[in-house]
Amino acid sequence: MLNVTSPDVERAVKTGSADATKVTARNVNVFYGEKHALHDVTVDIPDRGVMAFIGPSGCGKSTFLRCINRMNDTIPICRVTGNIKIDGEDIYDPTLDVVQLRARVGMVFQKPNPFPKSIYENVAYGPRIHGLAGSKAELDHIVETSLKRAALWNEVKDRLLDPGTGLSGGQQQRLCIARAVAVGPEVILMDEPCSALDPIATAKVEELIDELKKNFCIIIVTHSMQQAARVSQRTAFFHLGILVEEGATTDIFTNPTDQRTQDYITGRFG
């Protein structure tokens, strides 16, 4: 199923170990104006796996997720302090090109937001602006590979020029995943990707995440603890802007150390 020349396989060969740490965060604080939204978050996120961020509404998990690809930069009153490194490179370094960062760190949003263009154009846009394809044939190949990776190819291969907004919700979200994958990122951030989808579409997307984790570092924010348990290998629990506890998913759900984690998991709040 894997194309031998695809960029992620090359990366696998380069980095070697499948469990190397991909993203490290040290003492990350986020302020929205005066409001202190995230307090001293420190966490290591491994490559080639899924890490889930769970926690009640408004606890800061989406905020932290958006720090990793610097989407918080688009909010003028938002201020981020601390240190986040991907593969040892500080992503808040002033000399770093944010646009390139966002090509390396893809994002899938809560509500599917395909461009109001054709399905082909949706997937081809990223590779085109980053100059990843030398010819139309290469671009076609990238589009096909990405749509196959997103388990959408068979459903849309005959109507690539139809508008992306004409697909069903689940298909649109898979299109967004294909779009994110097309630029060959190393990390994929998913902000509650299934919350707007029905159970069957959710199952399909979770299957997809399972496949993708073999080649990408995936960080998923989810409201559903069952989903976190199904999909992730490591979990981090956030509460009121503090990273309360993080560890292997099975440990967090069966044997949490912090009382707050225990309360959340057993449904006392959230």
Place this chain on the structure above:
Amino acid sequence: MTVESAPMVSGSLIASRDKAIAQKLIAKRYGAERRFRAYGVAAILFGLVFLIALFGTILARGYTAFVQTAFTLDVNLDQSAFGSSSPPSQSDLMMADYEKLARRALFQALGVDPANKADAKAAQDLLSANADAQLRQAVLADPALVGKSVRVELLAHGNVDSLMKGQFDRSVSESRRKLSDKQLAWLDKAAASGLLGTHFNTGLFTYGASSKPETAGVGVALVGSLYMMLIVLLIAVPLGVAAAVYLEEFAPKNLLTDTIEVNINNLAAVPSIVFGLLGLAIFINFMGIPRSAALVGGLVLALMTLPTIIIATRAAVAAVPPSIREAALGVGASKMQSITHHVLPLAVPGILTGTIIGLAKALGETAPLLMIGMVAFVVDFPKTPLDSATALPVQIYMWATAAERGFVERTAGATLILLAFLIVMNVTAVILRRRYERRW
């Protein structure tokens, strides 16, 4: 009262209330709803009545402007009038006495004796003063006609035109009338025999300004208006869109930006004559652009249309959902790429609608153009935007103040032409807006 002992509303209260009171309340409610609907319908009817009255009046007064009276004459282009050389030289063709040729043909057709001076004068007054120019044009177009007899349609005088359109009052005593009894007799005979007739007035669209109504048209005004609309398009649209995109996407949210926004909104409501004063002071006095040039008119109208386009563009850009911008940024597009590849294409329908409406408004503006002197009497078509020109609404204004009877119908006729343009532009804007609404 505890929860358990409160009566269930749906069960007993409504069902058991007094029937008479219930009936009265229901009747009152129905009555109020009927009255409310009636007020709405009355308001619409009120507006419609005035609209119909307005259009009806203009239409009734103006439809006759689209036909023009002319004599169909057989003019003998006698070789002797064109000098001795054969074929005649260009200067011979230009300088021949066409007036005499036309008159001779008319005398023949009406049965007037040229020796009778009074009669001859009366008869030649029935032709438009421009008839000789028409004949010259026909000969210059085809010099081979010299020496032959050719059938031409020569414009009749404005008074004859009024007579044919039923605007002439025959009951007034002869000394106070423009046409004498003898002239009337000739004209009746000519009309009966087919010598005198009306045809579609293409001249209304092709002629320039003239002191005589039969040779006056909106041609020059249309070209002037076209130049000005082009200048407005070329200046106001790029500037307006760029300003709006900057204000909406890049400008920091501080006091300066707020001040700019408030000022732009105010400018959209400034009376247009103020822009005329501005144009006079800056473009004509300070920059020295020739007065009554289409360029100045275009610049003034562009300044006037700019706030409208900025506001429409801002609304269109703001209506693009932020999720699309986020999606573009998430894929690694720069802010500029997200705007040019995603936001602007989606905002184009709104920008287009705002532009068309702004242009339609600019087309009908008169006051600023009067201030910058586009009230010139322009006979020839302007070749460049720096030539003197006039605009359609200004032409209407000038004709409205003219004395001749023929100008009354032409004022209304030109108004109809202007209204036709405005209706077409506004309907186009509405259709575009409907078609491209909410494509995502």
